[in-house]
Amino acid sequence: MDQLLLNPGFPVLSVLIFLPLAGALLLLFVKDEGMCRNVALLVTGTVAVISIMLLFGFDRSSAKFQFGEHYNWIDSLNINYTLGVDGISILLILMTTFIMPFCVLASWSYIKTRVQAFMICMLIMETAMIGVFAALDFVLFYVLWEAMLIPMYMLIAIWGGPRKIYASVKFFLYTLSGSILLLVGIIWLYTANNYSFYIPDMMWQDYSLNAQVYLFLAFFLAFAIKVPMFPFHTWLPAAHVEAPTAGSVILASILLKMGTYGFLRFALPITPDATIIMMPYVLWLSIAGIIYGGFTALAQSDMKKLIAYSSVGHMGFVTLGIFVLNMDGIEGAILQMVNHGITTGALFLCVGMIYERTHSRELKTASGVGKYMPVFVTFLAFFSLSSFGFPGTNSFVGEFLILAGAFEFDTNFGRFPYLALAAIPGAILAAAYMLRMLQKIVWGGTDNPDQSWISDLNIREIVTLAPFLFFVFWIGLGPQPFIDLMHTSVVQLLDQFQKHQAGALAAVDMILH
């Protein structure tokens, strides 16, 4: 337990986890639709405010898990309720609590049926998501990981578009099948670790290479589906297209990050040797995802599909950053997770706003709305620029660090930087599909549909988008506070990794040369 700094005072993490659940229970007794919206906004807003406590109490110089809480849960199996955050998870928790109130706001007029049930699903989602990032007991983690599936399934299946059943079942089956092997891995680790599910104890244990490879593959399948990495991505466009705006935002901004978070939290520390061996394959799979996502996004005429495929590309950058296994790469990857959450979340909100007006996600119906929605396209322009990594915006910093890491991956060992150069077409494609979408929406062509009846954003919508824009520029121009939060934890992760991967180095040399 020396990796956990217990929190004797106010149990912030538990409050963050259980407050939304309490809100969901309360909503069971609220019948009025307007009231449901207000309660949900109030609860998610309060959670966001409370989560700021994490920011002030977090010791940036320590790589230990902080705000720790530890209670016995099921004694006979040694399953505990253990929570804690380190530099890797704190940003993701803060991002989750930040985004949720805006998801509620974005559903204000979008969701017209079963408002009560919708808001209950949203609040349960929030509980599960914060829990996944804070859990330090593997069973607790797994329970919350699976618990997310049900409300998410319902968000798509009840409030989704025309093919909602197909999309939600596909989403459910993909994610579920990935996590079954994860469960097997967890049980193996439980027996290998004196029947303990405590995650920090499982790290850096020098398991045999064989065991590590199997464990890695189990982790990989679960997390690669969640990310989603090419070629495990096919559930994502379907789910995004059919999900309501808030569902898309949650999916893109938070759920996808759980895959990459899993790689950082479990794959690297528990199976370092296997990580080294598998690294080349994962790296080239990431490159494939970056380029495939880019090309496919370029061909879309459906705005949501376009952004969904762009996510495949962006998350490819994140996995690339993680598996180059150096400082710049991993810090860039964590930052890029946050950036993708902000930017892609905001883009989905934007598409939702058009959809509410035109009831279509087709680029063609939306082309030329710029003339009548100047405020909207100003927001959209900045988010699109951010999405393809325009300098001065958040994604640029993330991409810069990831690509710097990819260059170092080769140049530090005197090799020609093939890896980084191979990722560059992804950056070009990102500019191409984003500018194409932006051009179509702002200007269109010579045969735009008549849109003179369309109204620009109202105050609620501006309030929803403005904070996202604020973070686009804050991270873009002054990312240091965000990097400081994660730095110590990443240093420690890499330190430990260096110490424990010795056995696999020879094998890697063989693969690389």
Added chain:
Amino acid sequence: MDYKLLIALLIPLIATLGVMFKGDNENMRESISSISSIFLLLIVASMIPAVLKGNTLFFHMFTILPGVTIALRADAMSMIFALVASSLWSIAVFYSMGYMRSLKEHAQTRFNACFALAIFGAIGVAFSDNLFTMYLFYEIVSICTYPLVAHHQDKEGYSGGRKYIIYLTTTAKAFLLPAMILIYVLTGTLDFAPDISTGIFPPDVNKTLVIMLYIFCIFGFAKNGIMPFHHWLPGAMVAPTPVSALLHAVAVVKVGVFCTTRVMLYVFGTDTMHALNLGIPTAYFVGITVLAASIIALSKDNLKARLAYSTVSQLSYIIMGVALLTDPGIQGGLIHIVNHGFAKITLFFCAGAIYVASHKKNISDMGGLGKTMPYTFAAFGIASLSMIGAPPVAGFITKWNLLIGSVEAHQMGILLILIASTMLNAAYFAPITYKAFFGKRPPGEKFEGIKEAPLAMLIPILIACGVSVIIGIFPNFMLQFVKAVTG
């Protein structure tokens, strides 16, 4: 921390916002543009004494990562470009008022806002203290000139605009982005070196990578119009003429060559370029562009297209001069940023004036037009002399220095290219003026009702043309900046 730099950068940005929010009122909107342009010129001019004393002004804005900052500097080289951009903006603002009003163009608010935003980018590039800041403003120029190129929003406009943005962003992402990141990985910084000789690379760095980076930088700044990435420029001629004039004679293309030469001199440095033998091959390579573009220009009957290819050719002079790596060569190259700027903007202004007055775009229809528009064609003739490089107009200073530079570098081949291109320049420029004054009118054309363009257009033409003559006769004022660069 010199706040003058920040103010200079913010003036065009504030002008943009002002234009956007006061867009409904035509007079208000245009007085914002013109007053800001004059303020910008004054504030840039106020930095001249300090820079000529050998000082460098700095202003630090944001630290993105250690070694990656957004920071401004004003040294002799940035002053060359900043002076050209700011003085030509003020001339162009008045000209475009006349042009846009005469033709009753649509969306003038957007036009003016994007115009100011492009100048914001150009001033940012001029005052960049490091590669990242330069890249940032370079991309800003690319994005915010798209609406200007596609201004007419017809099929031609859209296809020209698409070509424009695809060429510029693709090259920047494909070459510049990896180059910048790899330079950061190899050196730990993106700041420019303090002078032109040392560069920023440590001595033990991998030579293959440096050569690759150099090639990436030359092609990455595709706004410099080096073949084969020059197609965007003729395509961009679908824009209204003030845009072609300011952006495609000054702001956009000069951003390209300024970035290229800035990186050649202050990132790689003359020592590295000598050591890796990068200079002379570059000079010959851009020599191909100089000649090929001139030959294509000969074949164009559309006046703006001919001017566009002339621009492609002349831009490569600048890079060729710097690539010679001799003092006169570098001076001749950099001074051509000024000389070409004033002369080419005059030529484009004239093309616009001819179009407004007579709706003629093709050279073959302009025979005899000089008698009805004498001032316009006189200015055109003088500016084309500058392009050809004849005394006493500014272009002569360039040619003189470039010729000495190529002799000092012992490159007779470059000398021959320069002579051949001078003859080509004469061959495609001289007939235009000659035909206008002495040629026959096309049969059946009476030129009835055609007279000089409005004064709002004619006066800027005469001013720009006059400046070309003045810096041809008194070249020392601008030469002291380029001499300060070579030290």
